[in-house]
Amino acid sequence: MATIDLRTEIKEFLTSRRARITPERAGLPAYGGNRRVKGLRREEVALLAGVSVDYYVRMERGSLAGTSDGVLDALAAALQLDEAERDHLFHLARQSRAPGGGPRRRRPAATVRPALQQVLDAITEAPAWICSSRYDVLATNHLARALYSPVLADPRRPANIARFVYLDSEAAEAFFVDYDRIAVDVAAKLRMEAGRNPYDEDLIALVGELSTRSELFRQRWASRDVRLHRSGRKRMHHPVVGRLDLDVESLELPSEPGMHLTIYTAPAGTATADGLALLASWAASQEKLVR
Template sequence: MDNRNEVREFLTSRRSRVTPEQVQLPAGTNRRVPGLRRSEVAMLAGVSVEYFARLERGNLAGASESVLDAIATALLLDKAERAHLIDLARAANESPVRAARRTAPQTIRPVMQLALDAVTAGPAFVRNGRMDVLAENALFRALYSELYAMPERPVNLARFVFLHRESAERFYPNWSMSADINVAILRTEAGRNPHDKALHDLVGELSTRSAEFRTRWGAHNVRHHASGEKVFHHPIVGELRMVYQAMEPMDQPGLNFLIYTAEAGTPTEDSLRLLASWAATAGIQA
């Protein structure tokens, strides 16, 4: 699948957000475009204007690592955006057959389920880049009990956020941030694996059914979802303020193993014990 549109829109969106002042260039007058001009990016990156224009039109085929790094520096890309640019360049040079081999598996090995079940202090789950939940422990099912009560399978966190808005807004106190994160993860996956038909189908569905998704998708923001803090509001135990850590299995690239937990001595630690007790009483199992 041709990714030139993706490349063009990503590079133009990044260029438009960088001001001359941010890169120690004179702002001047009569600027007809937001952000930097192509000539300014080319000068900062040490390439010709014609060559950068070719890249920005979507043709990354053959671009060297040093050129990509120079463009990333000129556009002030963060770590996730740099990786996304490299993914886009790799995809531009890769055959669909080879790319298909990198698609994350849709099933997990039994030992991974055992590892999930061994996590008893907090919710834990495995997802792919499309936000499909492939496996989970009992506490994760209890945390997302409203989502698991819905008929759609596999459970998909992005569908929950955008297509079950009322429930999602109750569950995520900061719905807008959760929406941004979901879209950025999907956009990152689209750069990593542009030949994933299931991902294209999901993006098409969400774009058709959610104006909020369409707006965020058009922003071309990407994200590495490695660690941080999240706040949930569970219908039974109330607010849960947890930290999380994500890991990628070494033998299954493209999957993410995430664990949520509460800091010791916090109200959430007590709430997680209550959630575990409720899950056991309600018969919720992984």
């Protein structure tokens, strides 16, 4: 993949969202039993969004330049987009409005300020790290290094979680209890980032690498699904301390666009809390060996 084509992104995203909605789900009568299209017809989407058929067809062909936020809101409602999908639509529209579409660009190498590393190091009882929106691991505390030791075993730096999930799938399946869900989420969050920064050369290169080397990634990428970085639960099987069911909080850093601080915790008195304590002890012993 040499580039991420914005018009194609818009066309395939809108087409895929339209295809999943039946007339019944949209509250429309379904006349006749032999519909030639999967999901809604273009004219049905136009009716629901309150725009002309020609206008909707132009949007679905990849042109969102000049589309007002009000029309985008109406389109999001007509297609029953969730929060992540709505944000993705607005990202695509915003990029369409950029003069000339914008050049491909390589971002400066992401670096974590010393003060942020101090924040990580001050979190002593929970794994915490900072990642980019492309899943590059940019900084860790000692417990995160221990927790994600299978990911960090790759000598390439920065280590990248998406590469681990898709290109070292045997190790990833052993590590992530819910591997299938993780694989879906990683591809969907990369797709979200592609809508936000379609001319980011490093992102283009990562997507190209994964597309070339992983059939599973190609399938997930083709779904056009998107996800937000959110809190939740992650279940892991650590090679040293065993099963860990961790609560995850992921926070976007306003002062560092594209960076996310993620912290893993467990309720006191649970087996996972005991596992984290054991992990801390193991991590300390490993650091002593290194010294």
